[in-house]
Amino acid sequence: MGKLRRMNELPLDTEVAVRHVQPYEAVKAYRCPGCDHEIGRGLGHEVVVPIDAPELRRHWHSGCWHREQRRRARG
Ligand SMILES: [Zn+2]
Secondary structure (H helix, E strand, C coil), X not given: CCCCCCHHHCCCCCCEEEEEECHHHCCXXXXXXXXXXXXXXXXXXXXXXXXXXXHXXXXXXXXXXXXXXXXXXXX
């Protein structure tokens, strides 16, 4: 499997683990790859980790990740 540069280049069949981050755990701000906007501190969101490339984990707004899943499900 080739080196992935960005989450949105993940092949549709890439297995990912998703963990929900509670607001109290969100002590840093992150950039959401779904909308390219910031996920502010104290905001509950999702961490998406490719099983085969855990270093490429990304933080997503929950809504953006759910939209992305629907997009990926359609192919
Ligand atoms: Zn987003």
